[in-house]
Amino acid sequence: MNTAPVKSFDDSTNVRVAEANNPSSSVVHFPDSEPLRLACDQLLAPISIAYQTYGELNADKSNAILICHTLTGDQYVASVHPMTKKPGWWETLVGPGKPIDTDRFFVICPNILGSCMGSTGPASIDPKTGRPYALNFPVVTIGDMVNAQVRLIDHLGIDQLFCILGGSMGGMQVLEWASSHTERAYSAVPIATAAWHSPQNIAFHEVGRQAVMADPDWCAGDYHLHQKVPRNGLAVARMAAHITYLSEEALHHRFGRSLQRGSELTFSFNADFQVESYLRHQGSTFVDRFDANSYLYITRAMDYFDLEAEHGDVLANAFRGTKTRFLVVSFTSDWLYPTRESREIVRALNAVAANVSFVEIETDSGHDSFLLDEPEFFATVRGFLNAAGVKRGLST
Amino acid sequence: MNTAPVKSFDDSTNVRVAEANNPSSSVVHFPDSEPLRLACDQLLAPISIAYQTYGELNADKSNAILICHTLTGDQYVASVHPMTKKPGWWETLVGPGKPIDTDRFFVICPNILGSCMGSTGPASIDPKTGRPYALNFPVVTIGDMVNAQVRLIDHLGIDQLFCILGGSMGGMQVLEWASSHTERAYSAVPIATAAWHSPQNIAFHEVGRQAVMADPDWCAGDYHLHQKVPRNGLAVARMAAHITYLSEEALHHRFGRSLQRGSELTFSFNADFQVESYLRHQGSTFVDRFDANSYLYITRAMDYFDLEAEHGDVLANAFRGTKTRFLVVSFTSDWLYPTRESREIVRALNAVAANVSFVEIETDSGHDSFLLDEPEFFATVRGFLNAAGVKRGLST
Numbered sequence: 001m002n003t004a005p006v007k008s009f010d011d012s013t014n015v016r017v018a019e020a021n022n023p024s025s026s027v028v029h030f031p032d033s034e035p036l037r038l039a040c041d042q043l044l045a046p047i048s049i050a051y052q053t054y055g056e057l058n059a060d061k062s063n064a065i066l067i068c069h070t071l072t073g074d075q076y077v078a079s080v081h082p083m084t085k086k087p088g089w090w091e092t093l094v095g096p097g098k099p100i101d102t103d104r105f106f107v108i109c110p111n112i113l114g115s116c117m118g119s120t121g122p123a124s125i126d127p128k129t130g131r132p133y134a135l136n137f138p139v140v141t142i143g144d145m146v147n148a149q150v151r152l153i154d155h156l157g158i159d160q161l162f163c164i165l166g167g168s169m170g171g172m173q174v175l176e177w178a179s180s181h182t183e184r185a186y187s188a189v190p191i192a193t194a195a196w197h198s199p200q201n202i203a204f205h206e207v208g209r210q211a212v213m214a215d216p217d218w219c220a221g222d223y224h225l226h227q228k229v230p231r232n233g234l235a236v237a238r239m240a241a242h243i244t245y246l247s248e249e250a251l252h253h254r255f256g257r258s259l260q261r262g263s264e265l266t267f268s269f270n271a272d273f274q275v276e277s278y279l280r281h282q283g284s285t286f287v288d289r290f291d292a293n294s295y296l297y298i299t300r301a302m303d304y305f306d307l308e309a310e311h312g313d314v315l316a317n318a319f320r321g322t323k324t325r326f327l328v329v330s331f332t333s334d335w336l337y338p339t340r341e342s343r344e345i346v347r348a349l350n351a352v353a354a355n356v357s358f359v360e361i362e363t364d365s366g367h368d369s370f371l372l373d374e375p376e377f378f379a380t381v382r383g384f385l386n387a388a389g390v391k392r393g394l395s396t
Numbered sequence: 397m398n399t400a401p402v403k404s405f406d407d408s409t410n411v412r413v414a415e416a417n418n419p420s421s422s423v424v425h426f427p428d429s430e431p432l433r434l435a436c437d438q439l440l441a442p443i444s445i446a447y448q449t450y451g452e453l454n455a456d457k458s459n460a461i462l463i464c465h466t467l468t469g470d471q472y473v474a475s476v477h478p479m480t481k482k483p484g485w486w487e488t489l490v491g492p493g494k495p496i497d498t499d500r501f502f503v504i505c506p507n508i509l510g511s512c513m514g515s516t517g518p519a520s521i522d523p524k525t526g527r528p529y530a531l532n533f534p535v536v537t538i539g540d541m542v543n544a545q546v547r548l549i550d551h552l553g554i555d556q557l558f559c560i561l562g563g564s565m566g567g568m569q570v571l572e573w574a575s576s577h578t579e580r581a582y583s584a585v586p587i588a589t590a591a592w593h594s595p596q597n598i599a600f601h602e603v604g605r606q607a608v609m610a611d612p613d614w615c616a617g618d619y620h621l622h623q624k625v626p627r628n629g630l631a632v633a634r635m636a637a638h639i640t641y642l643s644e645e646a647l648h649h650r651f652g653r654s655l656q657r658g659s660e661l662t663f664s665f666n667a668d669f670q671v672e673s674y675l676r677h678q679g680s681t682f683v684d685r686f687d688a689n690s691y692l693y694i695t696r697a698m699d700y701f702d703l704e705a706e707h708g709d710v711l712a713n714a715f716r717g718t719k720t721r722f723l724v725v726s727f728t729s730d731w732l733y734p735t736r737e738s739r740e741i742v743r744a745l746n747a748v749a750a751n752v753s754f755v756e757i758e759t760d761s762g763h764d765s766f767l768l769d770e771p772e773f774f775a776t777v778r779g780f781l782n783a784a785g786v787k788r789g790l791s792t
């Protein structure tokens with residue numbers, strides 16, 4: 001594969017392009033002879049799924065937990081990110097002695113199909129052309145991502161996952177698993193998510209996509225070929241999205257109307273307010289680690305997600321006959337996936353007499369709460385996994 | 397003044413540039429000898445204030461209502477917009493027999509300082525250079541806008557306005573008038589507004605500004621000189637802002653997850669969902685009628701607005717001694733200026749024993765409710781003006 005550094009890219013871009021094709025993590029390759037049939041009816045092959053594992057799989061392979069990551073997440077859930085060198089994105093929850101205790105459980109976290117950290121996506125080199133797929137990559141769905149994960153779990157020889165767990169878009173994957181592959185999930189924990197993407201969320205995604213595509217350096221998706229990066233467009237997209245991850249209360253407490261430089265307005269378009277400086281930082285650091293086309297494809301997959309429509313407009317039909325044990329979690333100040341959308345999931349599960357717990361965590365930290373230090377959330381997950389573990393006959 | 401059409405602009409751009417300098421409405425010019433001292437301590441001169449009036453001023457000049465427009469509004473409150481040819485933006489509320497009855501009241505609506513419909517702003521030709529001010533225009537504040545309006549009201553020979561009324565940023569101007577020029581306001585109606593701009597709202601504005609400034613056609617503000625228009629950036633800014641003007645419920649009712657073309661997903665980045673198509677339309681039509689630099693300056697003025705900080709962090713001090721009669725209006729589903737921010741205004745007015753009514757209108761139409769068909773809102777305004785008119789001794 002041709003992954004030689006592209007000349008005029010800066011170092012972070014070269015590292016990013018390399019990670020998309022030769023990830024630092026484990027990776028499993030499925031050859032041309034094992035194509036994946038996508039929702040759009042195309043066949044995709046070959047396919048790579050990059051993943052990280054933590055802990056040890058027990059003898060009867062009954063202690064595996066699959067963690068599904070978010071829109072801009074990755075497989076480095078509890079280990080250092082190879083580009084940013086920052087700790088894993090969910091080390092609050094996952095690790096030795098943590099609520100998802102890697103001394104006890106075997107944790108698997110795959111990079112999703114369409115992403116850019118080693119699983120096949122638009123930044124991957126298409127072996128048929130020797131160039132990145134870019135917009136020749138097919139539009140994939142949450143269902144496609146999950147079907148690719150099924151391949152990985154088969155490859156690892158695991159019949160049934162003890163738990164499938166994820167927040168935000170990770171929660172969509174959890175719901176898709178629990179609907180389409182319920183026999184593979186002993187338990188499932190969808191967090192801060194919804195069974196279908198709301199029009200407001202589609203609208204925010206569309207703003208982000210238009211920002212990326214408006215950037216001349218996007219080059220109709222072929223920015224790698226032109227040795228460019230649509231930095232400005234992707235940064236604006238990230239800034240808009242980032243606002244939706246926080247609550248108004250969180251912004252008040254964290255920044256309020258505090259100024260950057262003492263207490264003087266500059267009467268300019270500089271970042272006078274701390275919240276402006278913070279957002280600009282979020283935008284620019286994101287561009288260093290994430291692929292712009294992946295951002296387009298993954299937001300699209302989220303927009304398309306509608307478990308209700310796929311089941312005759314009756315969400316309960318998605319879960320009929322399920323034996324999976326569910327824990328549904330929402331956060332009071334999450335306005336991206338508000339509690340009422342979790343309640344819809346719970347109502348559907350109740351309608352098919354599923355085993356379901358529901359917890360709404362009181363917090364003012366917004367959608368991102370599930371990634372933050374939320375003791376009640378940690379205790380809830382720990383308690384659920386312990387109880388389910390006892391039922392499953394796992395040693396404590 | 398050099399307002400000759402610029403060659404490579406399209407027609408809508410030429411019309412827009414012309415309206416900024418030679419508006420279709422009335423306009424008053426204040427010469428170099430009458431500069432305006434701005435909050436940034438610069439002197440601005442000359443100044444033009446474009447305005448429309450409706451109805452007749454009565455003999456004792458006691459029936460004048462000043463309407464303050466929104467961020468992207470203009471003076472064409474109840475008459476056809478010279479560029480879009482659409483009806484006035486508040487004809488639901490203003491006109492013969494309407495709640496603001498132009499058979500009874502003399503309505504004045506000025507274009508704000510910094511805007512682009514004939515009042516001095518960044519699209520105006522700087523007579524000292526013969527070129528548009530662009531980023532040489534000083535950063536103005538809501539207070540500066542109001543001080544320019546005071547000049548207009550002086551010019552019209554009106555000592556006291558019967559009422560000053562406006563929604564959103566118009567409401568900020570109403571509060572500024574009522575604070576700095578309370579003796580000029582017999583009554584004041586701030587609608588769907590706040591005494592200070594929240595960090596979340598600053599954040600959304602910053603996203604919009606970054607989108608404009610990221611567009612290479614912005615040319616560091618000098619797009620007119622380069623015969624360009626930062627269409628893509630300004631459209632993205634408008635799209636992001638537009639989401640905040642609606643409520644999630646309104647998006648649900650109006651669009652839901654309805655698709656553009658029958659019921660088939662296209663598995664592409666086309667506007668599959670109606671809400672995407674709607675937003676794109678909002679973005680592109682906005683660019684035809686509004687100046688990108690004005691968008692930067694006016695959002696900045698809103699960010700800077702903080703009546704509480706300007707009065708020793710005690711909002712009540714802004715209104716101490718006021719004799720103005722207030723009606724404060726909010727809308728239940730407005731998340732841009734939620735009801736709690738109106739309540740802060742009401743509490744401050746109560747703390748100085750001001751005459752204040754407060755009405756929260758139940759609606760699911762979001763921030764834009766004040767521009768829509770809201771019978772309870774209309775009845776509230778009509779009732780308040782009638783009662784205040786009786787007190788003021790106006791004939792009915």
